[in-house]
Amino acid sequence: MFLSKLVGRTVKETPRDAELVSHRFLLRGGFVRQYASGVYGLLPLAQRSIAKIESICREEMNRIEGQEVKMPCLGTKELWDESGRYGAIGKDMFRLNDRNEKPMVLCMTHEEPVVFFARTELTSYRQLPAMMYQVQTKFRDEPRPRGGLIRLREFTMKDAYSFHASEEDLQNYYWRAHEAYMRFFKRTGCRNFVSVMSDNGMFGGKFSHEFMMLVPSGEDTLITCTNCDYKANQEIATSPFTTQSANAIAVAEVETPNIKTIADLAKFLKIDASTTCKAVMFQTREQELVVAFVRGDLDVVEQKLKGVLQKELFPAKDEVIAAAGAVAGSTGPLGLNLSKCLVVFDKTISAGSNFAVGANKAGYHLKNFNLERDLLSQLNDWQKQRIKMGDIAAARAGDPCPQCGHALQETRGIEIGNIFHLGTRYSHSMNCTYSDQAGVAQNHVMGCYGIGITRLLPAIIEESHDERGPILPITVAPFDVHICVLNKKEGTTEETALATYAALKKAGIEVLLDDRDEKPGSQFADADLVGIPLRIIFSPRNLNENKVEFKFRDNRTPAQMIPVNEVVDFVKKTVAAEYQRYALD
């Protein structure tokens, strides 16, 4: 490819809207252009790079007996009603009507369509296990797209779905998929990534893992152990918090004028925040208040709370708070109207004693609250059902590890893939069965496996770049070699470069040649911005000595001078060696 003909030009100045380095370089390098918020088009450089990512992904999926399919992006209301998700998913799903006003959706994931396949095609235990995957566009009307290609409303995902006759078979396959993912990310040149246990969401199964690229610009917070292999998304990370536990002493009401925050309360009472109890309020779709109590120095994780309640949560409205008898700023566990609210206590509260809590009375708090003595023992059975215990607190850096007790640390990460245990969540609701050996209909046990294909390119750039541009691994770079031609009109410079270009292409090497009559500085700057890992520079100065210059984009070795008549062989060998760095077998 000649650079002068490549669609997509480089720009010197950073587009104003781009914050993340990956976004800046993808725009400046002429990889992508934005159409609308969260909607981007891929120009040739990005398209080539992403095609390579897809290709590696297909190889790894095929290795674990995946069969590629293509399911439609358009879905019908009927199919999504079967799983219940047409109604359960809110505004995140794009919805539209066809010409006859029939409601349709743009699929944001493909569990429903794949079950549609499975229930007519996978009807015998003899066909199991089976895995189908696709590389397909997904549509999600994100509340807030961000970071260029990091969070999009339309993007490409590799999604895979496996069907099994037993739980054991699924678990076995799950770990094979995990291994395939590790291989895929290594082959695409990802370096600093981990798999962490993650939240399953409202519709997940028993367990799941997220694959995270560890970069400071990541939008997820991960909790990892400084000593052992414990790694989890903060949404589910736990810690055995050490909670004060003393003999219970009598409850006492204290006047606390204008004290509304935990920090103020602790200061006012001259106690540590960890001996206070914080109330965090949400509400359900049914307008019931949800009050979550957690030790004052900790934070509630909304995902965990959702898990305990198995309900969607929304910010609590003032009237809902008031109806339940809660008083913002002094919300406490005693005096709440349990017919109007659900209450969740974190394990730090049930395990401890003598907490300072709100009195549900403006300007007052209670000292020495003890959950069992002051609340649970006073309740009838119906009231007890309105109260749940659980682990809803966020583990933080410095807290003890749940596995080994050493200190945990926090890291930021970009989610680049995930694998989910789905169980029979979809096969059951959508009546998807196979006949077992005894001829009895059984629901398939399912797993699903996603990779954010479009997101991987910016994620790789986030972890691999310098101040001048991306440093792309050869396995995902749009071309193998970038040739600069300086002073091309002088002597035989241009024709020598073109002859080398032709010979390399003939050898199957993908070459981008800068055929523009640009100053050297300009050519080098653009080459840095495109990020191709290998570079050859033709110039009269070196050709006078029958040599050309070779360098790596990442400057891992000093530039070398190569005799012109050896350059094709040299590049072939170097390209092969470069691919070998990312090869696993």
Place this chain on the structure above:
RNA sequence: CGGGGCUUAGCGCAGUGGUAGCGCAUCUGUUUUGGGAGCAGAGGGUCGUGAGUUCGAAUCCCACAGCCCCGACCA
């Protein structure tokens, strides 16, 4: 959905009531050529949209839209 910011040429920006400008990019010519050159010339803008105030609006008022960031949210 809350909070903040922005919207003038392809990109980055200036322009506080008198009919639109700079740099880069593009095109022509010319001189240059190892880290984003110089000179000469050219093309390119319903100033986000709508409605007002005014003799006159990019500029003042009102409404709306789009985009970005933080938060909420994120199967």
